[in-house]
Amino acid sequence: MRRAAWGLAAVVARELRARTGAITGRRVGLLVGSGDNGGDALWAGAFLRRRGVAVDAVLLSPDRAHPAGLAALRAAGGRIVPRLGEPDLVLDGIVGISGHGPLRPAAAEHVAGIGAPIIAVDLPSGVDPGSGAVQGPAVRAALTVTFGARKPVHALAGESCGDIEVVDIGLELLSPSLAELTDAEVAARWPVPGPRDHKYTLGVTGVVAGSARYRGAAVLAAGGAISSKSGMVRCFGGAAGAVVERYPEALVADDLPDPGSGSSPRVDGWVAGPGMGTSEQARSWLEAVLQRDAPTVVDADGLTLLAADPSLLRGRQAPLVLTPHDGELARLTGEPVGDDRIAAAAGASRRYGATVLLKGHATIIASPGSAPMVVRARSSWAATPGTGDILAGMTGALLSAGLPAREAAAMAAHAHARAARIAAGGGPADGGPISASQLLAAVPAAIRALRSTQ
Ligand SMILES: NC(=O)C1=CN([C@@H]2O[C@H](COP(=O)(O)OP(=O)(O)OC[C@H]3O[C@@H](n4cnc5c(N)ncnc54)[C@H](OP(=O)(O)O)[C@@H]3O)[C@@H](O)[C@H]2O)[C@@H](O)CC1
Ligand SMILES: Nc1ncnc2c1ncn2[C@@H]1O[C@H](COP(=O)(O)OP(=O)(O)O)[C@@H](O)[C@H]1O
Missing domain, CATH: 3.40.50.10260 (YjeF N-terminal domain)
Structure with a gap:
């Protein structure tokens, strides 16, 4: 003492x-x-x-x-x-x-x-x-x-x-019950192209997002994936036109090809849900994605559909990341999140057999069989519409690069929070308001800043 x-x-x-x-x-x-x-x-x-x-x-x-x-x-x-x-x-x-x-x-x-x-x-x-x-x-x-x-x-x-x-009190401490990645740990794991890489080797991200009502969500989710790493991004859904207008590098289609058709393009990791609505069409796209044997992030309307029908996950083996805000987590579990956010995320993680990233000022990542992780935002300027769609795209990009679900989720949230702080022009005074587009534009700078800590 x-x-x-x-x-x-x-x-x-x-x-x-x-x-x-x-x-x-x-x-x-x-x-x-x-x-x-x-x-x-x-x-x-x-x-x-x-x-x-x-x-x-x-x-x-x-x-x-x-x-x-x-x-x-x-x-x-x-x-x-x-x-x-x-x-x-x-x-x-x-x-x-x-x-x-x-x-x-x-x-x-x-x-x-x-x-x-x-x-x-x-x-x-x-x-x-x-x-x-x-x-x-x-x-x-x-x-x-x-x-x-x-x-x-x-x-x-x-x-x-x-x-x-x-x-420092010179004691050998037990490992912390809540893990947190450092900047250097995130940077060391970030997918970086080498001399032998080409556009396919860092993983192809498939984004099923957007609808006539939410065109912007598709642009933001695709942008999150495109800005996070080199490697191809394919977008499917009702706002594909808006995506390619903003990102000519994206490969787009209005519909999701049938995996059995032979013409199904290669996708190594999926994002499904932002802005796609909860129509019958959206449900069948989500079902089709979840039936594929590739890691997948389910966000936004995808979570609402999953909460209404958990049998969409029947038979699924591949890694799954769910990225709810509090309202979506309550839909998934049937009860309000309450004060113990770690317990709430862990409960949903066990129930769905998935990595659950519960968004907020302190984002919690719960994975079956692993210690929970936390990502501290250190600023609240990301509390603005569309920033979650970007996070879903970023997480999908890391999953498609082959990162394990828990790490992909924590790394994406870490870089996303850094991008928010950069966009807000922080420093001791914490900066000023940002839009989701400004956060998205700061993602490459956030990754550069993280990599400069190595
Ligand atoms: N530009 C675009 O195209 C954009 C499109 N977007 C797309 O819109 C679709 C709908 O997404 P959504 O999240 O706005 O609505 P929804 O899932 O119906 O839930 C909202 C309800 O949940 C509750 N709630 C509780 N805690 C909460 C929390 N922490 N954060 C937020 N909500 C919280 C709260 O209820 P309350 O607790 O206030 O009663 C609230 O009324 C989705 O596809 C998304 O991708 C957006 O991304 C924006 C940009
Ligand atoms: N008070 C806050 N402080 C820091 N980050 C926040 C805060 N509120 C929300 N965020 C972050 O902003 C994003 C919002 O995501 P979400 O609620 O899905 O919005 P949307 O659906 O509009 O994209 C998440 O990454 C979340 O962690």
Whole structure:
């Protein structure tokens, strides 16, 4: 605990200097709960006293405050107070990762009275450690300091956690229960043509998308596939004309050829659903795609059709990726997504025997038999119509290149989020509004940026 608290105190001292220009003479308030999390805050307070910081602590359960931490703070000249005055920074040591439920009323009252930035110890108290859900009063931190490794809550509740800082405590940690690819890992797996490659060797992507009503969805899905890698893209459906107008490189047809006809063109991975509607025609196209022995992404209207008739998957063996938003996941499972998005995605994954990519600010990827993965968007500018159609195309392009379903989904979401940030012109100020077309135009730049990390 002392090693963790030492690291925590070092971060607090750094933040004090960055935010106020000094350490000595500044004021730090501690909100201290009954567990080890409170102990970390108390010990950190004791270390900060040695650097000339005035430290006041509110004990939310005075009888159960960590005895050694409390003794150390008192010995170092820290004060126990009924309320925090006007500190420069506050440490939230109310509850740690064994906490549950929103802040209790007394803690909530103290938190509501704080005007200073809050540094959360391990996680912002009141946020559910497993799901990241905020179901009542909770701390909203400027910075969260955690120990040893990030935990799922840090990805799932990014807005409550603020920036995340991991303090090394020299322990051999178990592998995280929620995996996340780094930029370099995505870049290393991205399909890149070599000297012996040609237009067929990186995989042909088939896109069944669009209708008279949703012409744009076909253009965006095809564009997502075309922009993600070299290799051929074939588009089928009621908006094929719109696709080829925008992308002369796409091979298009109004109908899906019968696989038994002999004239069926080669396709190594499919995308089915964006904008294709839920007509009888759309259903029969989805059925035809799902009967083929090639990896497939089902998105949008394809998910609605699948939810209405799961027997469309009968006999299917080839890899399948489903890319629902919350509404579509609810259709697939028959119940609302709820607060535990990992459990919801994992449940659908088991039910359909598929990799499920549940879209959102934290996108969850659940695959049968594997640890769930998360992709953090780090910006919310992608929340605009048509961006999901692009993601479906990108995922299909990676599947057709031969990547396993779970990796293809996580890599596509990772590059998609990067493209959104590039298009928004981010930086510390987070940029400004984008349309789906602008996100699509930034996909090659996102891949270049990822590859430059290698
Ligand atoms: N330019 C084009 O051509 C474009 C064409 N597009 C195409 O349009 C077709 C319809 O797609 P769609 O997703 O808009 O409608 P649909 O599946 O009926 O569900 C919508 C309902 O679900 C719910 N909902 C809950 N959570 C949600 C969430 N996180 N994100 C979104 N919705 C959420 C919400 O209900 P609520 O919870 O508000 O009651 C909402 O009313 C599809 O083929 C798509 O490809 C679009 O891509 C846009 C660009
Ligand atoms: N608040 C948000 N923050 C970050 N990304 C978001 C947010 N809301 C949606 N997205 C992303 O935008 C895309 C929206 O997809 P979707 O809902 O299918 O839209 P559409 O059907 O209009 O294409 C997904 O990639 C999703 O992860």
